[in-house]
Structures are given as structure tokens and as C-alpha cells.
Amino acid sequence: MAELLVIHGVNLSLLGxxxxxxxxxxxxxxxxxQINSLADELGISVEIFQSNYEGAIVDRIIRSSGETRAxxxxxxxxxxxxxxIRDCISGVAIPAIEVHISNIYARETFRHESVIAPVCIxxxxxxxxxxxxxxxxxxxxxIEK
Numbered sequence: 001m002a003e004l005l006v007i008h009g010v011n012l013s014l015l016g017x018x019x020x021x022x023x024x025x026x027x028x029x030x031x032x033x034q035i036n037s038l039a040d041e042l043g044i045s046v047e048i049f050q051s052n053y054e055g056a057i058v059d060r061i062i063r064s065s066g067e068t069r070a071x072x073x074x075x076x077x078x079x080x081x082x083x084x085i086r087d088c089i090s091g092v093a094i095p096a097i098e099v100h101i102s103n104i105y106a107r108e109t110f111r112h113e114s115v116i117a118p119v120c121i122x123x124x125x126x127x128x129x130x131x132x133x134x135x136x137x138x139x140x141x142x143i144e145k
Contacts (some may be wrong), residue, residue: 001067002047004139005094006035006132007060009076010052015101022102024128031129038133042140054078058088070139071096072132079104079114090119095142097135100125 008028011018016027032048039046047068049060057078061071071094078085079098089096096119103126104111117123122138124131 001064002045003069003143004039004044004046004136005060005064005068005071006032006046006048006136007057007071007073007075008048008050009057009074009078010054011076012074013050013052022107024101026129031132034129035132035136038136042136044136044140044143046136054082054084058084061085061088061092061094064094065092068094070094070142072099072135072139073097073116073120074099074101074132075116079116080110081115083115086115086119089116095139096120097138098123098125099131099135101128101131102126 013028015023015031016025028050035048036046051057064071073096075082075085098114098116098120114123124134127134
């Protein structure tokens with residue numbers, strides 16, 4: 001099992017195609033390659049998982065318990081209503097960082113609330129794919145502790 005688990009939630013497989021003015025032109029594969037490269041550079045093992053299904057994300061988090069040392073999660077739209085993902089993150093007690101490519105607080109009002117953030121150690125949003133890369137650097141610090 002990897003030290004770091006990166007989870008991409010619903011619709012993130014459409015990056016590079018979907019609403020480029022909001023999410024940019026980088027594809028999920030490009031972001032994943034950069035995450036892997038940065039993790040190698042920092043000396044940490046990483047597993048990357050994407051699903052459009054809430055239950056699959058919950059199952060993946062549960063399977064990481066006791067083996068993964070940090071989680072980075074971009075829940076996508078699940079950010080705003082998935083108490084199942086929230087409770088799972090809280091239940092496994094693995095430090096988690098929530099990330100978003102767009103600034104969710106500069107968008108529609110319904111996007112301003114995250115039910116996931118209160119059970120994470122922090123949230124990084126609005127910096128494009130760099131939100132992920134900053135989170136990987138922070139995750140390394142968590143793993144070293």
C-alpha cells in the first residue's frame with residue numbers, strides 16, 4: 001500500500017474537456033503524471049484513484065486504513081453533500097487534505113460549503129492543478145511526522 005492516497009472524485013475524469021475557463025486545460029492524466037513525478041522527487045509512494053461513485057470512494061478510503069499515512073481528496077460535487085465520505089474520512093483517522101482546482105468560494109453559492117473540509121486538516125483551492133502539488137508537499141510533511 002502507498003503512503004499517500006490521492007482520490008479524484010466525480011467528473012474529474014473530464015478535466016481538459018469540461019469548462020476549460022473554470023478547470024483549465026490540464027487533463028487528469030497530466031495531473032496524475034505530475035503527482036507521481038513530485039511524489040518520486042519527494043521520496044514518497046503514491047496511489048491515485050478516481051471514481052464517479054460515492055460508494056467506491058468510501059470503500060477505497062476504508063481499505064487504506066492502517067496502511068496509508070495521508071490522503072489528498074478532491075471530492076468534486078461530493079464536497080457539498082457527501083456525509084458518507086465525510087464520516088469515512090473521520091472514521092479512518094488518516095490525515096486528509098481537501099483540494100479543488102477552482103476557487104469554490106468564488107463560484108455559485110451552493111459550492112461555498114464543504115461538508116468534507118471540517119474533517120480534513122486543511123483545504124487548498126483555486127490554484128488550478130497546483131492545488132494538488134501543494135497538497136503533495138504538505139502530505140510529505142504529514143508522512144514524516
